[in-house]
Amino acid sequence: MEFKKVKKIFRVTGIKGKESFANFGTEVPKLAQQFLARLDEIDNHSDTEIALFEPKRDDNHLEGHYYVGVIVKETKKEVPIGMDYIETTFDYVTTRGKINDLNKLHNNLLKWANEQGYKRNLESHIVETYHPMENNEEEVEIYLPIYS
Template sequence: MECKKVNRNFKAVGIKGGGTFANFGTEVPKLARQFLTRIDEVANHSGTEIALFEPKKDVDHLEGRYYVGVIVNETLKEVPVGMDYFETAKSYITTRGKIMNIDHLHEQLLKWIVEQGYERDLESYIVETYHPIENSDEEVEIYLPIHH
């Protein structure tokens, strides 16, 4: 597994959700499926699914917000009803792997950040992009925001 530092600018349109961090594993995919029924309403989309997550700051931080949506190729003037346009340009530590290994990927990224001496940016959203591959499997690319 390769970890690296990148600067990325994400432009996306999506639906906002929220709830307890413990339920993100079921709630986020559920909202993503709802969003996909409306993806054709989004102009100029890339087809790449994206999710942004509020980071869990400490053990007492039990609820968070998230967005599920699709990356767009340019800034949108009109956004479908019930959706939001968001853009984030940050420094991230990133890795990519099979979605079934997502917990392990997150653990490895967190470990690598410490080893490299980076500091997480807990005020910025964690970004995940989703990429279908052969055999109906899927890969996830994870971007953890860091301070420069």
């Protein structure tokens, strides 16, 4: 696993959801499928699917919001009804691996970030981008926002 620090801009058109953190694993993919059924409504998009997650700040923080969408190539002034445009620029620590290893990737990235002395920015979205591979496999790239 490779870890690194990057500064990145994400331009996203997507749909917002709100759910208990415990249900993110089932509800986020459901909303993503609804979004993908409307993908043809978005012009000038890349083929990279993306999700942005409100970080869980503590044990009492039970419900969070998230966005599922697609990276777009330029700033949007208008988006389809029921969708939002989000643009975010932060410093992140990042890693990439198989989506089946998602929890392990998150845990290892958090551990590495702590070892490097990075402080997490819990006011900014956690970002995941999804990348189809051969043999119906998929990789995920995780971006955890940090203070620079």
